[in-house]
Amino acid sequence: MSTNSIHLKKEILVRIVKAFFSENFEKQARLIPYDMRPKGAEVPFRCCIYKERAILKDRVIAGLGFAIEDDDETVSLSEYAEKSLERKEPEKNPLTVLGAACKACVPKRIHVTDLCQGCVARPCVSTCKFGAIEIVNGHSVIDSTKCKACKMCINACPYNAIVKVAVPCEDNCPVNAIEKNEDGTAKIDFDKCISCGRCVSKCPFGAVHEKSQLIEVLKLLKAEKELTLMFAPAVVGQFPGTIGQLKSAMKKVGFTHVYEVAQGADVTIKNEAKELEERLEEGQDFMTTSCCAGYNQFTKKHLPEIEQYKSDTKTPMYYTAEIAKKEHPNAINIFVSPCVAKKQEAFENENVDYVLNTAELGALFIGLQIEIANCEDEEIENEPSKQGRNFPVSGGVAEAVKFRANCEVCPSVINGLNKDSIRLLKKYAQNGKCDDGNLVEVMCCDGGCIGGNATIADERTAKKLIKTILDNSKDIEKEETKENATKQ
Amino acid sequence: MKKVDVKVCMGTTCFVMGSSNLQKLIDVVPRKFKDNVEVSGMACLGMCSSSGEYSKAPYVKVNDVVVQEATIDKVVEEIERQLNEH
Ligand code: SF4
Ligand code: SF4
Ligand code: FES
Numbered sequence: 176m177s178t179n180s181i182h183l184k185k186e187i188l189v190r191i192v193k194a195f196f197s198e199n200f201e202k203q204a205r206l207i208p209y210d211m212r213p214k215g216a217e218v219p220f221r222c223c224i225y226k227e228r229a230i231l232k233d234r235v236i237a238g239l240g241f242a243i244e245d246d247d248e249t250v251s252l253s254e255y256a257e258k259s260l261e262r263k264e265p266e267k268n269p270l271t272v273l274g275a276a277c278k279a280c281v282p283k284r285i286h287v288t289d290l291c292q293g294c295v296a297r298p299c300v301s302t303c304k305f306g307a308i309e310i311v312n313g314h315s316v317i318d319s320t321k322c323k324a325c326k327m328c329i330n331a332c333p334y335n336a337i338v339k340v341a342v343p344c345e346d347n348c349p350v351n352a353i354e355k356n357e358d359g360t361a362k363i364d365f366d367k368c369i370s371c372g373r374c375v376s377k378c379p380f381g382a383v384h385e386k387s388q389l390i391e392v393l394k395l396l397k398a399e400k401e402l403t404l405m406f407a408p409a410v411v412g413q414f415p416g417t418i419g420q421l422k423s424a425m426k427k428v429g430f431t432h433v434y435e436v437a438q439g440a441d442v443t444i445k446n447e448a449k450e451l452e453e454r455l456e457e458g459q460d461f462m463t464t465s466c467c468a469g470y471n472q473f474t475k476k477h478l479p480e481i482e483q484y485k486s487d488t489k490t491p492m493y494y495t496a497e498i499a500k501k502e503h504p505n506a507i508n509i510f511v512s513p514c515v516a517k518k519q520e521a522f523e524n525e526n527v528d529y530v531l532n533t534a535e536l537g538a539l540f541i542g543l544q545i546e547i548a549n550c551e552d553e554e555i556e557n558e559p560s561k562q563g564r565n566f567p568v569s570g571g572v573a574e575a576v577k578f579r580a581n582c583e584v585c586p587s588v589i590n591g592l593n594k595d596s597i598r599l600l601k602k603y604a605q606n607g608k609c610d611d612g613n614l615v616e617v618m619c620c621d622g623g624c625i626g627g628n629a630t631i632a633d634e635r636t637a638k639k640l641i642k643t644i645l646d647n648s649k650d651i652e653k654e655e656t657k658e659n660a661t662k663q
Numbered sequence: 664m665k666k667v668d669v670k671v672c673m674g675t676t677c678f679v680m681g682s683s684n685l686q687k688l689i690d691v692v693p694r695k696f697k698d699n700v701e702v703s704g705m706a707c708l709g710m711c712s713s714s715g716e717y718s719k720a721p722y723v724k725v726n727d728v729v730v731q732e733a734t735i736d737k738v739v740e741e742i743e744r745q746l747n748e749h
Contacts, residue, residue, distance in 0.1 A: 541717050633686075
């Protein structure tokens with residue numbers, strides 16, 4: 176995303192928070208596009224102020240948790256605001272595409288440039304199996320309704336006049352879940368989509384939006400319900416301040432109990448280390464980790480063959496939610512992280528009721544004017560380990576298991592799911608063997624969770640913030656060695 | 664030569680709205696301007712709290728000039744402008 180669209184998206188979330196707590200939510204929600212682009216305002220990005228406002232309206236629709244595709248333009252934002260208050264459950268598929276912003280991107284993938292000489296041989300016309308190319312005024316023209324993007328013409332042209340134009344979302348989707356509609360807008364096929372969020376981060380116009388569950392959480396906050404907020408280890412790299420200050424800031428927002436998900440990561444480490452030992456002992460060649468929500472959807476939808484090699488250990492979110500539920504059975508559990516795939520994971524976990532992303536949490540801080548630096552540095556109980564806190568950095572999970580396990584662990588790290596790493600995983604699954612190590616850590620996002628689609632800080636800043644915390648954290652206890660265990 | 668003092672707001676609002684990604688200034692600036700410019704982070708400058716002003720965050724102060732919706736490019740431009748004034 177460009178800095179501009181990131182800024183816009185965050186500003187809208189803050190405006191939704193402010194509108195929600197104002198005297199008249201529906202009215203203030205309706206005014207958001209007008210407040211952001213008042214009469215006579217400069218029009219920084221689009222052709223005219225009306226178009227800009229229309230796009231802002233669509234972004235607000237997503238922020239209120241609805242699909243932009245379903246909008247027929249006759250429903251006002253105040254009606255959406257009202258509907259969002261009545262909604263009983265958040266919508267399922269977690270992403271939505273803003274057509275009006277998306278159309279600005281290339282409408283078709285194969286494009287004839289000015290290098291076309293209108294040559295006599297016309298190899299492009301004859302190679303195209305779909306009859307999509309015609310010569311008009313001595314220049315070849317592609318009929319995008321017929322073009323199947325097979326790229327044969329690109330190879331056929333002796334002047335290299337035909338090119339494939341990059342479509343950022345489509346090119347970056349690891350599982351080919353995105354297609355362009357005939358009107359030029361992108362469409363996500365949710366049967367294939369693994370909610371990795373790559374399209375969200377890669378679209379330069381910020382056209383792919385998460386359907387936010389912010390309204391759900393705002394309603395609970397306003398009703399002063401007993402709420403538990405569980406924050407993923409990656410969240411620590413997204414805000415200034417200490418963990419103690421961050422926790423007090425979250426309580427100031429209105430969350431009754433706050434849990435570090437690193438606490439659940441510690442359970443994951445222990446179980447996964449044990450599981451690895453057992454599996455290796457049984458003669459299995461390798462095991463993959465299982466904490467990444469995007470990877471878990473990937474194996475289910477696209478590579479079931481590898482599931483037998485994937486750890487059965489649950490995710491840090493799972494264990495944290497279990498602990499939290501036990502300690503506060505009546506509280507509503509909310510999870511926050513920079514990752515949209517966790518929304519999908521939460522739908523399948525009865526202990527997690529809602530999911531926020533870090534940008535939405537940031538919007539709550541801004542909207543409620545909470546300055547983390549001024550919050551009390553509260554005492555941390557049940558302090559998680561250094562290894563648990565290092566989960567969101569690529570390589571961190573494997574390192575943690577290696578540190579804990581009582582066997583020789585040789586980690587191999589998949590830092591980001593893309594076509595190349597998918598090929599590798601397929602190979603491991605097919606051969607039942609991995610030459611690169613016996614513990615394969617898979618993270619869907621580049622850099623790990625700190626590269627998630629809804630991050631606030633760049634990878635470097637996040638790493639630095641996390642490192643400061645790690646330097647003051649204790650190691651997880653190592654597993655007892657067999658000799659020790661028998662001695663006792 | 665005139666000295667330029669750059670203060671990047673690291674308060675919550677500015678951090679969330681984008682100053683978290685201005686840390687690169689710490690590398691870019693010395694390479695470009697050597698010792699004439701000093702960059703540091705600081706607590707909330709107090710500009711974010713009045714109504715609507717959060718939308719102009721992140722704020723960066725270049726001597727007395729406030730750069731709003733600051734990006735690396737905007738800040739570097741302002742530094743250059745001030746250095747060229749003299
Ligand atoms: S990157 Fe994809 S979603 Fe973004 S504008 Fe281009 S086609 Fe649309
Ligand atoms: S979220 Fe990931 S899998 Fe789904 S459409 Fe976007 S890039 Fe493809
Ligand atoms: S956080 Fe930057 S001015 Fe307040």
